[in-house]
Amino acid sequence: MYKSPRGTADILPGEQGYFRFIEERAALLCQLYGYERIDTPVFEDARLFIRTIGPGTDIVEKETYTFDDRSGQAMTLRPEGTAPICRAYIEHGMHNLPQPMRLYYFASIFRYERPQKGRYRQHQQFGVEAIGDGDPALDAEVIDVACQFFDSLGIGNLSLQLNSIGCKLCRPAYLEELKGHYSAHVDRLCSDCKARLRKNPLRLMDCKKPYCQDIAQSAPRSIEHLCPQCKEHFESVVNYLLILGIPFEKNHRLVRGLDYYTKTVFEIQPQGEEGAQSAVGGGGRYDDLIEELGGKPTPAIGFAVGIERIVLNMKQQGVIPPAPSAQMVFVAYLGDEAKAEAVKLTAELRRGGIAVVSNLGDRSLKAQLRQANTLGVAYALIIGEEEVDSRTVMLRDMAKGEQRKVSMDEVVGLLERS
Numbered sequence: 225m226y227k228s229p230r231g232t233a234d235i236l237p238g239e240q241g242y243f244r245f246i247e248e249r250a251a252l253l254c255q256l257y258g259y260e261r262i263d264t265p266v267f268e269d270a271r272l273f274i275r276t277i278g279p280g281t282d283i284v285e286k287e288t289y290t291f292d293d294r295s296g297q298a299m300t301l302r303p304e305g306t307a308p309i310c311r312a313y314i315e316h317g318m319h320n321l322p323q324p325m326r327l328y329y330f331a332s333i334f335r336y337e338r339p340q341k342g343r344y345r346q347h348q349q350f351g352v353e354a355i356g357d358g359d360p361a362l363d364a365e366v367i368d369v370a371c372q373f374f375d376s377l378g379i380g381n382l383s384l385q386l387n388s389i390g391c392k393l394c395r396p397a398y399l400e401e402l403k404g405h406y407s408a409h410v411d412r413l414c415s416d417c418k419a420r421l422r423k424n425p426l427r428l429m430d431c432k433k434p435y436c437q438d439i440a441q442s443a444p445r446s447i448e449h450l451c452p453q454c455k456e457h458f459e460s461v462v463n464y465l466l467i468l469g470i471p472f473e474k475n476h477r478l479v480r481g482l483d484y485y486t487k488t489v490f491e492i493q494p495q496g497e498e499g500a501q502s503a504v505g506g507g508g509r510y511d512d513l514i515e516e517l518g519g520k521p522t523p524a525i526g527f528a529v530g531i532e533r534i535v536l537n538m539k540q541q542g543v544i545p546p547a548p549s550a551q552m553v554f555v556a557y558l559g560d561e562a563k564a565e566a567v568k569l570t571a572e573l574r575r576g577g578i579a580v581v582s583n584l585g586d587r588s589l590k591a592q593l594r595q596a597n598t599l600g601v602a603y604a605l606i607i608g609e610e611e612v613d614s615r616t617v618m619l620r621d622m623a624k625g626e627q628r629k630v631s632m633d634e635v636v637g638l639l640e641r642s
């Protein structure tokens with residue numbers, strides 16, 4: 225028996241309502257804020273991700289799905305959405321268009337992680353990227369999109385965590401301070417943190433091991449080592465969030481898992497689970513990324529949310545997506561002649577824009593109506609010998625359990641109007 229690969233899941237018809245609802249709300253919101261959809265390939269040149277996410281990160285070191293294609297070129301299945309969009313921004317000369325470019329996407333993301341609840345090897349993200357402006361008001365706009373998105377889904381109990389990790393001018397001195405602090409405790413650090421101390425000291429801050437957490441708690445804070453420009457930027461972002469009435473918590477241990485961030489970083493987490501690996505969304509500024517990829521210096525900010533984690537939270541909070549509004553009709557028949565009429569009527573209804581499921585094969589009326597019931601259709605149309613002779617059809621209101629004969633020629637118009 226084959227099974228879906230570890231860490232992946234089939235999204236069965238019964239689950240699709242959640243995904244459809246989330247995508248519809250996201251697209252509507254993006255339209256409201258002037259964000260346009262972009263799609264990029266599922267795989268890219270492997271070097272794109274090594275360069276942008278960072279060679280010392282967990283994602284690049286342990287989690288990418290990388291393979292040589294038949295010409296021997298190393299390709300990586302997209303482990304995040306931002307780098308491909310920056311690549312596309314440069315490739316298509318988007319800097320020539322009015323700035324910032326406001327873009328959004330839905331994308332499958334692939335990371336070879338240890339699967340657990342809310343952590344998969346393939347997941348879906350909805351993300352937005354605003355590229356080409358360094359104004360802190362844009363940080364607030366992007367954070368506002370994220371918060372409004374969760375609001376529009378009806379999910380509550382979330383907290384917005386905010387930090388600034390500075391820029392290439394002020395970060396090096398901060399990292400030295402951090403290393404100094406951790407070096408004094410090196411013997412008791414976990415093995416991952418020992419490696420981080422050498423390779424990626426910023427990531428020391430979000431280790432989940434109890435002892436390492438204690439050291440992080442007393443570690444120097446990036447926010448206290450910002451250069452005047454980053455400090456002013458952070459204060460402005462805070463000010464705009466206050467103007468927009470968006471509640472947030474400053475979190476000096478929030479550093480994010482990708483290397484391209486500068487200045488503002490943020491995450492949205494279920495309340496009470498701050499710091500756990502449960503974020504439903506996260507993002508930040510990446511002012512150097514486009515230049516690193518060979519473009520002109522171009523400030524940018526964005527975020528992405530994990531759709532499966534949102535579905536988990538919706539279920540936990542009892543948020544049920546609205547049922548699709550299409551009123552579906554079931555066409556039932558008895559006998560060969562009636563079946564020919566049923567095939568014809570089904571096609572006419574569909575061409576009239578009415579969603580229909582028709583019976584197949586040779587089953588009792590009882591079995592057919594049972595199926596209509598399970599499908600939750602509004603009406604069943606029943607055609608038997610008598611109906612064929614009189615060119616009528618029995619229209620059954622499934623909710624009321626009442627039925628009446630209507631003319632075969634009028635039934636499409638009747639249902640169109642209902």
Ligand code: HAM
Nearest residue numbers: 304306343344347503504505506507526527528529530
């Ligand atoms: P990220 O924090 O790595 O950021 O991922 C964004 C969201 O995707 C997370 O908050 C989480 O909800 C979800 N997620 C991540 N990994 C998994 C997983 N293994 N299983 C299920 N859900 C997961 C980024 O990817 C950045 N590109 C976000 C960004 C956009 N920054 C700037 N612009």
